[in-house]
Amino acid sequence: MEATTDTLVIKAPKKSPLILRMVVLLFAMVCGVYICLVCLKQINTHTKTKFLNIIAINHQNQINQSCQVPDLEKSEIGYAHYPKPQTFKRDECACNPVRYFAILSMQRSGSGWFETLLNSHINVSSNGEIFSVRDRRLNVSSILKNMDKVYNLDWFSSASKNECNAAVGFKWMLNQGLMENREEIVKYFKKKGVSAIFLFRRNLLRRMISVLANSYDKDAKPLNGTHKSHVHSPLEAEILAKYKPKINATLLIRELEQDEEAAGKAVEYFNTTRHIVVYYEDVLNNRTKLNEVQDFLRLPHRELKSRQVKIHTTPLSNQVENWEDVEKTLKGTSYETFLHADYQLPSSPQSALTNFT
Template sequence: MVVLVFVMVCGVYICANCLKQISTRTYLNIKVVDQPCQDLGIEQWEVPYVHYPQPETFSREECGCNPVWYFAILSMQRSGSGWFETLLNSHINVSSNGEIFSVISRRANISSLVKTMDKVYNLDWFTSASKNECLAAVGFKWMLNQGLMEHHADIVKYFKKKGVSAIFLFRRNLLRRMISILANSYDKDAKLLNGTHKSHVHSSTEAHILAKYKPKMNATLLIPELTKAEEASAKALQYFKNIRHIVLYYEDVINNRTKLQEVQEFLRLPVRELTSRQVKIHSGLLSEQIENWDDVQQALKGTSYQSFLQSDRKL
């Protein structure tokens, strides 16, 4: 009896220790799975902006511990955003997916906006910008008139919750922007390039053909239109001022290439030389690009927009 009791006590003791070890090991394993990427040198302020997406359409296990930053380029049509995005996409670790909200159904309401953004930021959105390499930054281009301003309050909440950084890209000379808008609108019908409309070109020959068209501006509506564009950019900056952001101007990026380094540092990217195949269309003097140049000069003379005329030089 004594031997039997001793055997039973030993058996209970051994089983209890085994269960305890199994339980501890299971707990440790779960902890490792839940938090696989801890020792990456991420600074405390960066934590809300660092993400580890888990796409539903493919496995990125090899990039599992590669932190991804979310961004959105906020701009207006004909402000150089297309050219700027090609520069970003020349970086091997960046995927900027274009003007995704140009499709009306994707911006019908805040639910469709959020659904689309979730898909992009989860890396389940495939465009020509999609990369096979481990991404360090993923985003898209968003024009102010594509639901951004109408739903700004909800979008700000989304950006804060998801840790999305905003890149504002505007144009200082709004008169040059208007020339580009009118010329692009004209070419949609005229199709000057052998019956094909192109908003952006990749050769100097194509750029020269499109630049031959000189729009005639409505001098009466000129100042109201410039004011409207100016107010739109000011409102956007006000609405998103509490979001982590950087403000860029097209002219500055062209004239000072260190601005591209600032953008890469803003997105926590390894700095590389960025390139684009796009060729600027309207690069001549302002006086050579507007049919009724004298009327435009007269309309802006003595106004806050007179400085646009003083940049009558090649850019």
């Protein structure tokens, strides 16, 4: 019998895929951890850089905020400002303090001449009679808005010294919305640290003559058909000085009283603000008065000059058509001194202080 042998063939089992899977998983985990570490490092570096940048910016802000005037008295701190104009950058002058001021005066009191003297200082910008334009003084909001523009150094005029100003201001006549809005303006001056420079004329009769002569010039225009409130040549001054106004003697005393009262009230209303009272005649005859003004504005002393030429230089008796009536009216009154108080002009006719009407 032939034996039949059945052979059972058993193949070697395949390697388990579990090990392979474990290897792949381990590799993926290592790669993932590596990628996470790299990302975390980059995020940390970026955050650190950003943090350092913030520190640098804050440090710069602290520098700007810490600008102080050397040797500044404690009572004067509120009057040193560091404006940030919207129209330009102060650059290296950002830490130079700026003083705010306003020249408060009456027409024909020497304010135009006085302002040109201030503007001859390399660090001063006095921007003229900005409220002579009616639209700028229609209401308190308009007035405050225009003052903000001046004191933020965003008001440009021929007098602007731009970024390196040490004092900035303008000229303001008492009848240009100043007295009507005095309460709000006093608050503004005190809040903003604005210093007031009152400029008046002692001899109110001379001021009256100048007002009448200037009013005549507006209509007659003897200088080649043009009106000039201020002149820069002796010839022009001589032409304007030829006119002799006639003063209403009946109203003379009352008008002088009104002028005197207006000046007194202005100083009274602004008495709580930082201010100084200056008289045209004192500046005309005493150069040290200009040093006092520079000290008031905390400015380094400079020789101040003006190109304006004085118009009326002769005695008052030669400047009024009806002088006898005027003389008769003022004699025996508190204003009699105005008849004789002619200016003592400096010895040098070339002196800057001899200029103005």
